[in-house]
Amino acid sequence: MIAISVEWQKIRKLELTYVALILGAIIPIVKFVPFLFQDVAVVEGEISYSIFESSISQNIGNFVLFILFIYIVIAASRIAQVDHKNNCWQLIETQPVSRFQIYIAKYAILLFLSLWCITSYFISNMMFSLLDYFVHPDPAKMVSIDIIWMLKTYLRVFVTILGIAALQLCLAVIFSGFLWSFLIGILGLILNLYFLNAGENFLYSPYNSLSFFKASGDIRGLEHFISFSEQVSVFWTIVFLVVGYFWYSRKGFTNAFMKNKSKILVSGVSLAIFSGIFFILKKPKSYISKGVGVTVKGSIKATFAVDSMHIYSEEFHKKLGVVPIKNNQFSWTTSEKLPLDSYILEFGGKKLSIFMGNGDVVDLNIQCNETEQKIFFKSNRKAEPFYQAKLEYDNGLESFGFNFYSVLDRENPTNDPTEFYKVAQEDWTDNLKKIDHYINPENEGLSDEYKEYRKQLLAIRYFAEIDKYKKLSPLSIADKGDSKEFVDELNTYAKKPGRLLSKDDIYLQYRLDQLLTAKESVSNRDSILFVKLDQLPKGVDKDRLLAKHLGQNIELKKDSASRNHIFTSQIHKIENKDYKNMLYSRLKQINLSQKGAPFPDLLLMDDRGNEVKLSKYKDKYVVIDLWATWCSPCRKVRPIFDTRSFQYAYNSEIQFISISIDENKSKWMNYLKTTPSHIPQYWLPNADKLMDQYKIEGIPRFMIIDPEGKIFNLNTPFPGDDNFVDILDKLKKY
Incomplete structure (x- = not known):
């Protein structure tokens, strides 16, 4: 405490506390102040949220990283410069406390100042968000806070910067000038x-813990709130405190580590120990099965009544179980060995796709209202594409490299096939490394089964690009040794597709393309494919390919007669009941939605409470705007729809109407009072x-019904198009 008091007296006039306060408040000021005196539209249907938690978490990654x-x-740098300028470093033996206490005191002062900056960020966000709450009232905003969440988040930030603080102090002690430590x-x-x-991820950089912190997100979605970024930070803290202290106390590198044989030996052993610890620490956590079966559990907070959750397979929508929800909690366990695949959770009209398989435990924290949902999840398979993590994963692993695409995009890609194969192979190797070494922000790797699937899918994509290249090229390059080795390597992955790949759309399309020669692919392609598919041996593999091709054909036919004809000629060749039922359902849906199909005479209610049937507008083309008050895009497009109705007001054969699908009628009525329409x-x-009935998955949706009450266009372009x-x-x- 004496050392800390002395060190504080040294730097008291540097005004570092004021700098901490100002820098901590910069992001909240920039985020809130410019908008305090502006009108901000209220977004209807938004999930209720804590204004304090939202403002703190929204930019905390950028705050820590920058x-x-x-x-x-x-x-x-400023703390160390005081000693460098006053030659205190050379006089440390004259101090009444130990060198270790002096060095730790400097580190403690640096941590205290950092905490001052962190506290400024938290308090500034809370103050400005509270002011914004009163200036811009919104039903979704809540003046509440989860104290446990606040403390954990604060602690995570503090632990994450321990290593950076130790490193920068070490550098500031080593370099007498301010510039070098700052530049590093x-x-x-x-x-x-x-x-x-x-x-x-560059794990060997001590600064990388900040990147992991920024990428790891809210603590509600972390397996442990002291996550990988904090673990790495603690490791670097120990390393650089040791290095910095010995350098400081021995007044140089040679005296600290290389003065005699014993010091060299100790330094070498210490280096080996730290390297071993780092090797263990950075090793990705491999996927661990939790046993047999699957467990899905968690909590759900909804603004509407939810008493159960249904679990389905995504491929054929087969029901796997019904989970009761009591006191906002649910738990479902099955001893059945579920294959690794996508599954659907349905609750209160909402759907959530999850990726899981045998041996998995999934813990969900769901918040939702009629229009939105927020999901935080924990899982032993978290590194794989599961809900929002899917996008992050796909951006990193499903893309080909820039170099490969640059070859394909050249004006004359046929000029140098050797270069094409060279760059393609380099890109393939890079992508394999990405899959093998991929880790998420919590240092979790992929399961072997999923790695194999991604590699197989990657090989299929390269084959598809190579086939495309060959069709563009008049040169025969199949016999080139460099290309043969590459193609053979791709074949090792593509020859024996696993379960996930065998039903993947990309793979099925590739298989269909492979059945045709170059000449057949441009002449009567569909008929030839049906003939060749008929020659394949019976089994689920044939059924998948035939279902894929038949499904594409019935969607392309413009009239029900030709569609039904081709369907009846091929459907009996499919033996698998699931694929058969899926195609029957698709045919029914296409026929139901096609032009000229009868449209139901909807029973509607006007804004005065009177019942009106859609047939009221018989003998006119009815242009329908299907919308809801909670839908922001719907509200934005309504004025354009109104303008179009004025534009065609002269035409007595066209009638514009607007139909709300709000669950709550009163919300629709209240909206019309404040935003009337002619x-x-x-x-x-x-x-x-x-x-x-019509598989409408999103709004706004615009439709046109003809004068006879039949479908004219069930998916009309937006009125602004x-x-x-x-x-x-x-x-x-017409």
Whole structure:
């Protein structure tokens, strides 16, 4: 405490506390102040949220990676400069406390200043968000806070910067000038940004813990709130405190580590120990099965009544179980060995796709209302594409490298086939490494089964690109030794497809393409394919390919007669009941939605509470805007829809109407009071029936019903599109 008091007296006039306060408040000021005196539209249907938690978590990754980091670099350099300038470093033996206490005191002062900056960030966000709450009232905003969440988040930030603080203090002690320690720190920041943009992890950089912190997200979705970024930070803290202290106390590198044989030996042993610990620490956590069967559990907080959750397979929508929800909690366990695949959770009209298989435990924290949902999840298979993690994963692993695409995009890709294969093989090797070494922010790797599937899928994609290249090239390159080795390597992955690959659309399309020669692919392709598929041996593999091809054909036919004809000629060749039922369902849906099919005479309710049937507008083309008050895009497009109705007001054969699918009728009524429209407004009770019948998955949706009450266009372009005008201009011709 004496040492800390002395060190504090040394740096008291540097005004570092004020700098900490200012830097901590920068992001909240920039985020809130410019908008305090502006009108902000209320987003209807938004999930209720804590204004404090939202403001703190929204930019905490950027705060730690940029603002807090820069402050630590500056503060560490300024603390060390006091000793460098006053020659205190050379006089440490005259101090009344030990050298170790002096060095730790400097580190403690740096941590205290960092905590001051972190506290400023938290408090500034809370103050400005509270002010914003009163200036811009919103029903979704809540003045509440989860104290446990706050403490854990605060602690995570603090532990994450321990290693960076130890490193920057060490550098500031080593270099007498301010510039070098500052430049090295900035170089570390640049490295972080480079590897973040490249979608890679450079674990050997001590600065990388900040990148992991930024990528790991909210603590509610972490397996452990002290996660990999914090573990790495603690390791670097020990390393650089040891290095910095010995360098400081021995007044140089040679005296500290290389003065005599014993020191060299101790230094070598210490280096080996630290290297071993780091090797163990950085080793990705491999997938671990939790036993037989699957467990799905968690909590759900909804603004509507939810008493159960249904679990289905995604491929054929087979029900696997029904989970009761009691006191907002649910838990489902099956001893059945579920194959690794995508599954659907349905609750209260909501759907959630999850990726799981035998031996998995999934823990979900779901918050939702009628329009939105937020999901935090924990799983032993978290590194694989599961809900929001899927996008992050796909961006990193499913893409081909830039070099390969640059070859394909050249004006004359046929000129140098050797270069094409060279770059393709390099890119293939790079992508294999990405799959093998992929880790998520919690240092979790992929399961062997999933790695194999991704490699097989990658091989199929390369085969597809190579076939495309061959078709573009007049040169015969199949016999080239360099290409043969590459193709053989791809074949090792593609020859024996696993379960996931064998039903993948990309793989099935590739298999269909492979059945045809170059000449057959441009002449009567579909008929030839049916003949060749008929020659394949019976089994699920044939059924998948035939179902894929038949499904594509019935979707391309423009009339039900030709569609039904080709369907009946091929459906009996499929033996698998699931694929048969799927195709029957698809045919029914296509026929139901085609032009000229009868459209139901909807029973609607107007804004005065009167029941009105859609047939009221018989003998007119009815242009329908299907919308809801909670749908932001719907509200944005409504004025354009109104404008179009004025544009065609002269045409007595066209009638614009608007149909709300709101579950809550009163919300629709209240919205009309504040935002009136000259277009007839209706509300559709039990709208789910219509949405399910026509597989309408999103709104706004625009439809045109003809004068006979039949479908003219069930998926009309948006009213702002030129095609919308073209379609309406041609109506008088029908």
